[in-house]
Amino acid sequence: xxxxxxxxxxxxxxxxxxxxxxxxxxxxxxxxxxxxxxxxxxxxxxxxxxxxxxxxxxxxxxxxxxxxxxxxxxxxxxxxxxxxxxxxxxxxxxxxxxxxxxxxxxxxxxxxxxxxxxxxxxxxxxxxxxxxxxxxxx
Numbered sequence: 001x002x003x004x005x006x007x008x009x010x011x012x013x014x015x016x017x018x019x020x021x022x023x024x025x026x027x028x029x030x031x032x033x034x035x036x037x038x039x040x041x042x043x044x045x046x047x048x049x050x051x052x053x054x055x056x057x058x059x060x061x062x063x064x065x066x067x068x069x070x071x072x073x074x075x076x077x078x079x080x081x082x083x084x085x086x087x088x089x090x091x092x093x094x095x096x097x098x099x100x101x102x103x104x105x106x107x108x109x110x111x112x113x114x115x116x117x118x119x120x121x122x123x124x125x126x127x128x129x130x131x132x133x134x135x136x137x138x
Contacts, residue, residue, distance in 0.1 A: 002097055002104060002114045014115045021111045021122045029110075030125045032132065036117045043084040043099050051099045063095065107131035 003010030022031060036042055045067050053060045066089070072079040085092035096117070104114055109131050111122030121128045 002101060011115055014113050014120070017111070017113060018120055018122075025122060028124055029122060030128050031111070031120065031122045032128055034119045034121070034132070036119075041084045043096060045083060048084065048095055048099045051102065052095065055098050055101075059091075063091070066091075 003014045007013065018031070025031065049060070049064060049067060052063045067085065070080060070082045072081050072086075085095040089095075093116075100114070100119075104112055104119070107121060108127045109121040109123035110127075111120065112131075113120050121131055123131075
């Protein structure tokens with residue numbers, strides 16, 4: 001489902017899957033492409049850390065040291081940082097993708113795929129709308 005991580009040709013696979021779905025979708029189906037805005041600040045840290053604890057416990061302590069506090073200290077300055085991984089953190093994309101992976105596995109839509117920070121859903125209008133609203137609070 002996540003074609004932007006460790007998937008050679010992932011972008012092409014996403015394009016071909018979407019085109020194929022569109023060519024065969026029924027009249028009552030919709031296709032929705034969602035782009036996460038401000039990606040790194042849209043995840044709740046408690047969920048992100050819980051996902052890491054559940055999925056990759058070997059790096060949990062390191063992630064907790066990095067993200068267990070709401071503030072970063074730099075000299076005498078305090079930088080408040082309360083949501084998501086830090087931009088520029090080499091682990092940032094991994095932390096984001098692991099957290100949304102559970103969401104990508106649960107929709108009822110016929111087509112569910114993601115490429116990096118973009119998610120595409122396809123299916124009946126009601127099911128796609130329900131998938132979007134029920135998963136919106138990550």
